[in-house]
Amino acid sequence: MKILVCISKVPDTTSRIAFTNNNTQFDETDIQWILNPYDEWYALVKALELKEQESGSVVHLLTVGTADVDPIIRKGLAIGGDEAIRINLNSADSYLIAQQIAQVAQAGGYDLVLTGKETIDYNSSVIGGLVAEFMNAPYVSLASKLTSQSNVVSIEREIEGGEEIIEASLPLVVSCQKGMAEQRIANMKGIMGARSKPLKVVEPTNTNTQTKIVRFELPPAKTGVKMVAADNVAELVRLLHEEAKII
Amino acid sequence: MSVLVYIDHFDGHIKPSSFEALSYGSEVAKLLKTDAVGVLIGDVKDDVAGLGKYGVKKVYSVATDFTFDAQQYAQAIHEVATKAGADVLVFSHNPNGKALAPRLAVRLQAGIVTGVVELPKVDQGFVVKKTVFSGKGFAFVEIQSSKKVVSVNPNSFKPIVGSGTATIEKIDYKLNTPKTKVIKVNKAEGEVPLTEATLVVSAGRGLKGPENWGMIESLAHTIHAATACSRPVADSGWRPHHEHVGQTGVQIAPDLYIAIGISGAIQHLAGVNRSKVIVVINKDPEAPFFKAADYGIVGDAFEVVPKLDAEFKKIIK
Numbered sequence: 001m002k003i004l005v006c007i008s009k010v011p012d013t014t015s016r017i018a019f020t021n022n023n024t025q026f027d028e029t030d031i032q033w034i035l036n037p038y039d040e041w042y043a044l045v046k047a048l049e050l051k052e053q054e055s056g057s058v059v060h061l062l063t064v065g066t067a068d069v070d071p072i073i074r075k076g077l078a079i080g081g082d083e084a085i086r087i088n089l090n091s092a093d094s095y096l097i098a099q100q101i102a103q104v105a106q107a108g109g110y111d112l113v114l115t116g117k118e119t120i121d122y123n124s125s126v127i128g129g130l131v132a133e134f135m136n137a138p139y140v141s142l143a144s145k146l147t148s149q150s151n152v153v154s155i156e157r158e159i160e161g162g163e164e165i166i167e168a169s170l171p172l173v174v175s176c177q178k179g180m181a182e183q184r185i186a187n188m189k190g191i192m193g194a195r196s197k198p199l200k201v202v203e204p205t206n207t208n209t210q211t212k213i214v215r216f217e218l219p220p221a222k223t224g225v226k227m228v229a230a231d232n233v234a235e236l237v238r239l240l241h242e243e244a245k246i247i
Numbered sequence: 248m249s250v251l252v253y254i255d256h257f258d259g260h261i262k263p264s265s266f267e268a269l270s271y272g273s274e275v276a277k278l279l280k281t282d283a284v285g286v287l288i289g290d291v292k293d294d295v296a297g298l299g300k301y302g303v304k305k306v307y308s309v310a311t312d313f314t315f316d317a318q319q320y321a322q323a324i325h326e327v328a329t330k331a332g333a334d335v336l337v338f339s340h341n342p343n344g345k346a347l348a349p350r351l352a353v354r355l356q357a358g359i360v361t362g363v364v365e366l367p368k369v370d371q372g373f374v375v376k377k378t379v380f381s382g383k384g385f386a387f388v389e390i391q392s393s394k395k396v397v398s399v400n401p402n403s404f405k406p407i408v409g410s411g412t413a414t415i416e417k418i419d420y421k422l423n424t425p426k427t428k429v430i431k432v433n434k435a436e437g438e439v440p441l442t443e444a445t446l447v448v449s450a451g452r453g454l455k456g457p458e459n460w461g462m463i464e465s466l467a468h469t470i471h472a473a474t475a476c477s478r479p480v481a482d483s484g485w486r487p488h489h490e491h492v493g494q495t496g497v498q499i500a501p502d503l504y505i506a507i508g509i510s511g512a513i514q515h516l517a518g519v520n521r522s523k524v525i526v527v528i529n530k531d532p533e534a535p536f537f538k539a540a541d542y543g544i545v546g547d548a549f550e551v552v553p554k555l556d557a558e559f560k561k562i563i564k
Binding site: 013014015016017018019022037038044071093094095098121122123124125126127128129130132133134136137138139140141142144158159160161162163164165166167168169172178205209210211212213214215216217218219222225227228229230233234236237239240241244246247 | 257258262264276292316317318321339340341342343345346347348349350351352353354357358360361362378380381382384385386387388390391392425426428429430431432433435442443481482488489491494497502503513514515517520521523524526527537539540541542544545547550551554555558561562563
């Protein structure tokens, strides 16, 4: 099976978020960058599990970004990707990013394209669906389990109020979330080997965007907590009922 | 031109998140001085004409026996969008909306913004506000293409209920056989889906073990709330993964979030900080969660929670 995993560079989950330049830019000062957890823990490791099941399989990594993403790509290769492609484009426009990914995916003749369910920076959860439509391929979003047997893929997918069991055939695009795979850590052999694995850089075929970020805003800070004594729980219920009017 | 809203359903009933999307679409239509219409694929037991009370003038109905498939459903929605002359498409940012909205964006060559929390500003272009950094910030994004696709975060936009009635127009369109098929649905029995819940009771490692969740479930039952948990709890297998709220779990925005025995790490706060009212119960007065709370109790969960449950029972039938 030929598998393509879309990966992304995001701020570490512990990052404090701030904006700069009149709130028009994300403040990158002191930010630690990581491989997007959904891409790494679920999409990439799932791809590696599938590869181990079926001899002759390959796992390629694809990212859209400038050279500063390379350390993240090397991490993905250290965990077990065979080779990587970087589309040399810095953009926050999902439509453009997915269009560029789809062109590479289509040309590469992949059976399965995996993405994380969303990136933890823009939380848009759209790349998989956009790529699938550009490729005219079926798409299953928010998968928490995936098994493959003689080209029939069985998937568990989250829905509101439960889960669906879906049967699909290849080629297929799937977005991955918790449950898909067990997290793996790169070992020393993987880290050393990743340095010499191929990383191909391709230029985007266009740079037209449909959206533009005008400015950012931080959530309003809480004005202060009202404490209630542990032996006066009735007072909390009264506050929720009469002051907050929630209950 | 018009605004087209996708009406999602499950188990024969229209989803509450679609009421929000319908109201949102109707308000967008008012801003753009046009009408909002809906599209429904498949059958529901609910009163479809009654959706007019959320402001839509017409519902296009496409009959099919096929189970949900993003590719074929998107093609049907595209047919309707063309017929309705839709310039703006509205979805809920729920599991099916996440699968459909991007496909429509490609089909219409439309800019797409998901996770929207407010009505657009239309005085200069079309600017929507969305959550970013998993709840740690918001971005205002201008959609510059002539056609636009937006999806609305559940629980961010309260349905506005009026008194209209929608006409129903049956569309003579036959879906192609999908390449994916739902062969089974496992319904979570008797639970309120977390992303739709207006009240949420959540607990963390402070509960010491899965055997102690009885009092959490009882409290949730009393106030008709969904249950949730912190990441370590889900990772330890004490609770199912779909209950994990936080930056790498589900992000929610209920009216009330009660956090019990959760310290409030920054990743957890990111998933819940859009809750309207936050109550924190923790035995550690230094727990960082108190800084993000509206109401707090420093105390032992095993003593406070049963008392709280009993007090709620006095005011809730």
